[in-house]
Every structure is written in structure tokens, then in C-alpha cells.
Amino acid sequence: MTGTTMTLHRRIAEIPAREWDACAGDANPFVSHAFLSALEDSGSTGPTTGWLPQHLVLRDGEGHLLAVAPLYAKGHSFGEYVFDQQWAQAFTQAGGRYYPKLQVAVPFSPVPGPRLLVHPDTPDADARRLLAGRALRQACGELDLSSVHVTFCTRHEYDLLGESGWLQRLGVQYHWDNDGYASFDDFLDALASRKRKAIRRERRDANACGLTFHTYRGTDITGALWHDFHQFYLSTVDRKWGSAYLQPDFFPLLSERLGDRVVLMVARHEGVPVAGALNLMGRDTLYGRNWGRLEGHDWPFLHFELCYYRAIDFAIEHGLKRVEAGAQGQHKLQRGYRPCLTHSAHWISHPGLREAVAEFLTHERAAIMAELPALDALTPYRTQA
Structure with a gap:
């Protein structure tokens, strides 16, 4: 790292948005300065939630920006969706200290995307990504921490880090791909008859119980709608025994800072909002973020309609290539979402501990690769002759 300076920043506000976004690009809103600063400014990340920003910045000897990375010091493993609690438990039982650790990630968002963000004017971008990887290892050593985890990174980053000695981990999500469909019915025509009828029945039942559905974007999302949505979010957290990391101010800050890239789909009953699904729109992808509904009401197929089918409608209408509907949920397979690998490096x-985790990951990767064909066989698409 001769001639290169590494700095860690406790607030993303210390890094000019213009410089950060030059590295992040405009394809994935989750690594934008706007999204990450909304988390910090709303108190969703910080000391109270255990996500302490330590954002990495690399500059050359003349002070020119080379790369950045969204980096956090953590004393727990919550809000990550790549589970390493068993590693922590085993290391603790053996007398080690797993926490704190460093996490290169988008907090509370299992969204695949770039993590080692390189300035576009930097020659040999891969060399800079590897330099960022070395800087992360250096920071881990200088801070006397147990580990660094780069979660939901791109396949390219995964390969680069793996070649330089990082441990590699796979996961599975379910994404919908737009095969040039002109309409939702056009998409349905690609499905087997029985599956096509099942989806039509679900959509019909969801739309026949007195609900109306609306899509709002950017500054059209009023403060009242965000207040309602935060209540929906809290009700989902309560049902799933989770932690409500996202603070009320986070949601209106998104509208203010990301504009029309924020897409809120709302279900109303007799004019009153009763459920909502928050999405962010990237250059070619709609990303499902959070969803929730009023407690005590259970309309048929509401979750599928609001989170999956409406998202497909939106993607087709706006010419997007895919919908990424978040982590977990094999029920997505029956609704046209295909299994896709996710990648992390550690x-x-x-x-x-490194040797033990490496052995575990070898077996886990093999199991995931063996499962993929079986998962793909559960999708509703017609078998090609």
C-alpha cells in the first residue's frame, strides 16, 4: 500500500457525496451516499443499533480517491442475513473473542451488489479492489478484531477475494427475470397451465376482497403514508420476533434523498391504508425492501399480490430486467422467482477458527450447489421441449 492512504470514517457525511457516488455508481441505490446517510441521520445505524460506521476510504499519494467501502464495526451479528452466530459461539467456547468484527455490508438489507467501490477514473479497477481487500485486512489487524465479512458482494468481488485467500460463502435468493414480457399475461403465458391458473386465482382473490392498490414514488409519498408504513413495518417485526432497527425518520429521508427511486406500494381498505411494500429502483432492477400490514387483518394472498405480483407489473411497465424480492422464501418459486446464488467473502x-470455518464452508457450498437443480425444478415455467 505504498503511496496509498487508508482512512476510516465514523460518519458518511465526512465523505463528500459526489466522491462517494462516483465510486458507487447509479446501478444499485443501496450503496449510494443517500441511502447510507439516511440510515445514519435517522439513527437507524449507530451506537444504539450496534452498527458503528467505519467507512473505508483509499486515496493515492496526491489525495485522489481510489476506492470506498461501506464498513461497520459490530458487536453482534443481527441485521446481516448471512449467519455466523455458530462461528462466534464456537470461538467463544474455545476461549476466543469473536466480537467486535468488521462488516462490509448494507445494513439490514440482504441486497446483492458491489461492496468494494472503485472510482471509474482509476486504472486497473481489479487491482484497486484487491487493494481495498488488503486495507480491510490491515484495519482488522490494527484494530485487533477477529474478522472482516464482505456480505452480498458481486460474484466478481467474491472471485477476486477468494483468489487472494478470503473464505468464500454461497447463499440462495429468489429473483424474477424479465424475459422481454410485454404484460403480466405475457409472463403468465410462459408458465405451465396449472401454475398459471393458480397465480390468476391468487390475484383475483386478492383483488376481490375490497382492497385497492396504489403505487407512489418519491416526493408523492406523504408524511402520513410514511407514518402508516412505519406502523406496518413494526407489526411485521413484532410478528417475526425481530428488532425494529429502522427509525421513523429513515423512510421520509429516503423520499427526500432518492426521489423517484423510492417506490411504495400501498393497499387500502375503504380508503384507509392497511398494508405497504417498500421497493427501491435501480438502473435495471426493482429491489423489494420491507413490507407490513395492519395487525388483526389477514386478507387472502395480500402479501403475494403486494410484494411479488405488483412488483412484476411495475418491472414490466418500466422495462426493468429483474425483481429481487429479498431473502428467504421458497414460496417465491411457485410465483415465477428463480433460485439465484448470493456471494460473501470472509x-x-x-x-x-479460519481452518474450521473453511471446512464448514466447503461442505456448505457443495450442499447449496447440489440443491439448486431441485429448487429450479419447482419453478412454474413450462419445460422446454
């Missing part, structure tokens, strides 16, 4: 300092 640097573990302690040789013994």
Missing part, C-alpha cells in the same frame, strides 16, 4: 484472523 477474512478470519485466528488460524484455528
Whole structure:
């Protein structure tokens, strides 16, 4: 790293938005300065939630920006969706100290995308990504931490880090691909007859119980709608025994800072909002973010209609290539979402823990790759002759 300076920043506001976004690009809104600053300015990340910003910045000897990374120091493993609690437990039982650790991630968002963000004017971008990887390892050592985890990174980053000695981990999500469909019915025509009828029945039942559905974008999302949506979000957290990390101010800040890239789909009953699904729109992808509904009401197929089918409608209408509907949920397969691999890379300092985790990941990767054909067979698409 001769001639290169590494700095860690406790607030993304210390890094000019113009510089950060030059590295992040405009394809994935989750790594934008706007999204990450909304998390910090709303108190959703910070000391109270255990996501302490330590954003990485690399500059050359003349002060020119080379790369950045959304980096956090963490004393727990909540809000990550790549689960390493068993690693922490095993290391603790052996007398080690797993926490705190470093996490290169988008907090509370299992959204695949770039994590080692390189300035476009930088020659040899891969060399800069590897330099960022070395800087992360250096920071881990200088801070005397157990590990660094780069979660939901791109396949390219995964390969680069793996070649330089990082441990590699796979996961599975379910994404919908737009095969040039002109309409939702055009998409349905690609499905087997029985599956096509099942989806039509679900959509018919969801729209026949007195609900109306509306899509709002950017500054058209009023403060009252965000207040309602935060209540929906809290009700989902309560049902799933989770933690409500996202603070009320986070949601209106998104509208203010990301504009029309924020897409809120709302279900109303007798004019009153009763459920909502928050999405962010990238250059070619609609990303499902959060959803929730009023407690005590259970309209048929509401979740599928609001989160999956309406998202497909939106993607087709706006010429988007895919919909990424978040983590988990094999029920998405029956509704046209295909299994897709996700990628993470992990640097573990302690040789013994590193060896044990490496062996575990070897078996886990093999199991995931063996499962993929079976998952793909559950999708509703017609078998090609």
C-alpha cells in the first residue's frame, strides 16, 4: 500500500457525496451516499443499533480517491442475513473473542451488489479492489478484531477475494427475470397451465376482497403514508420476533434523498391504508425492501399480490430486467422467482477458527450447489421441449 492512504470514517457525511457516488455508481441505490446517510441521520445505524460506521476510504499519494467501502464495526451479528452466530459461539467456547468484527455490508438489507467501490477514473479497477481487500485486512489487524465479512458482494468481488485467500460463502435468493414480457399475461403465458391458473386465482382473490392498490414514488409519498408504513413495518417485526432497527425518520429521508427511486406500494381498505411494500429502483432492477400490514387483518394472498405480483407489473411497465424480492422464501418459486446464488467473502484472523470455518464452508457450498437443480425444478415455467 505504498503511496496509498487508508482512512476510516465514523460518519458518511465526512465523505463528500459526489466522491462517494462516483465510486458507487447509479446501478444499485443501496450503496449510494443517500441511502447510507439516511440510515445514519435517522439513527437507524449507530451506537444504539450496534452498527458503528467505519467507512473505508483509499486515496493515492496526491489525495485522489481510489476506492470506498461501506464498513461497520459490530458487536453482534443481527441485521446481516448471512449467519455466523455458530462461528462466534464456537470461538467463544474455545476461549476466543469473536466480537467486535468488521462488516462490509448494507445494513439490514440482504441486497446483492458491489461492496468494494472503485472510482471509474482509476486504472486497473481489479487491482484497486484487491487493494481495498488488503486495507480491510490491515484495519482488522490494527484494530485487533477477529474478522472482516464482505456480505452480498458481486460474484466478481467474491472471485477476486477468494483468489487472494478470503473464505468464500454461497447463499440462495429468489429473483424474477424479465424475459422481454410485454404484460403480466405475457409472463403468465410462459408458465405451465396449472401454475398459471393458480397465480390468476391468487390475484383475483386478492383483488376481490375490497382492497385497492396504489403505487407512489418519491416526493408523492406523504408524511402520513410514511407514518402508516412505519406502523406496518413494526407489526411485521413484532410478528417475526425481530428488532425494529429502522427509525421513523429513515423512510421520509429516503423520499427526500432518492426521489423517484423510492417506490411504495400501498393497499387500502375503504380508503384507509392497511398494508405497504417498500421497493427501491435501480438502473435495471426493482429491489423489494420491507413490507407490513395492519395487525388483526389477514386478507387472502395480500402479501403475494403486494410484494411479488405488483412488483412484476411495475418491472414490466418500466422495462426493468429483474425483481429481487429479498431473502428467504421458497414460496417465491411457485410465483415465477428463480433460485439465484448470493456471494460473501470472509477474512478470519485466528488460524484455528479460519481452518474450521473453511471446512464448514466447503461442505456448505457443495450442499447449496447440489440443491439448486431441485429448487429450479419447482419453478412454474413450462419445460422446454
